[in-house]
Amino acid sequence: MSWNSLTYFGDSMLLLPSGIIIALFMAWKVTGRLTPWAWLFTFGLTGFIVSVSKLLFLGWGIGSATYDFTGFSGHTTMSATFWPVLMWLLSGGYRRGIHRTMIVIGYLLPVMIGISRVVLQAHSPSEVITGLILGLSASSLFLYAHRHQTVKHFTLPQLAIMLILPIILLSTGHKATTQNMIxxxxxxxxxxxxxTRAQLLSELH
Structure with a gap:
């Protein structure tokens, strides 16, 4: 898999609609009635924090030239919020070993996505590291708060229904325009x- 393909797993075009799909399936598959709302709040708040950090830099140059920081990496932050929770939901009905392995994969995937952002020169290491801290903190808090909830097993048809839109989005490869909007x-x-980043870094000279 190329870095460009890997980085799309953190694109808002994929994650935003998929995050809503997760909430709908949580209402069906998770025993806690407030779990879907807690997820939407967690996912939405994390996205809001990322957007504010970018807006502060783009509008007023608030960042760090020393650490080459212009705002949290959106791909990294949102994938670190999204993938651990998705894996928790999908594997909740399986035995503990499979469940834990899937969650670990959910934690490792955002790390790889973050690395792809640095390799593709879309973000600095500081933006990726802070994005991982923010996103993984959000998903970990959500998972800890809902650790006692029962997640019902997914049948293959149910799994296909849940994943059909994300798979279509992955196949198209269309990227979100959130950065341009901000x-x-x-x-x-x-x-x-x-x-611009060049303006920020000029402060070092």
């Missing part, structure tokens, strides 16, 4: 072009 919002609010 840039446009920053320009609209401040009345000047968005800040």
């Amino acid at each position: 840039e446009q919002l920053a320009a609209y609010i401040t009345g000047h072009p968005p800040w």
Whole structure:
């Protein structure tokens, strides 16, 4: 798998609709009535924090030249929030060994996605590391809070229904335009072009 293919597993075009699908299936498969709402809150809050960090930099240049930080890596943060929870949901009806292995995979995948962002020069190491900390903290808190909930087993038809949209999105490879939207919002609010990484790093010279 190429780095470009791997990085798409953290793209908002895939994760945002998939996050809503997860909530719908939680309402069906998880015993806790508030679990879907807790998930939507966790996922939404994490996305909001990422967006604010990007807006602060693009609009007002709030970042760190020393650490080459312009905001949390969205791909890394949202995948670290999403994948551990998805694996928890899908494997909840299996025996403990399989369940734990799937969750571990859910934790490892965002790390690989984060590495892909650095390799593709889309983000600095600091943006990826802080994104991992934020995203994995969010998913871990969610999983800890719902560790006593019972998750019903998925049949193959149910699994196919749940995964059909994510698979279609993966096959198309269309990327989200969230970064452009935040840039446009920053320009609209401040009345000047968005800040760039080059401008930030120029402070070191």
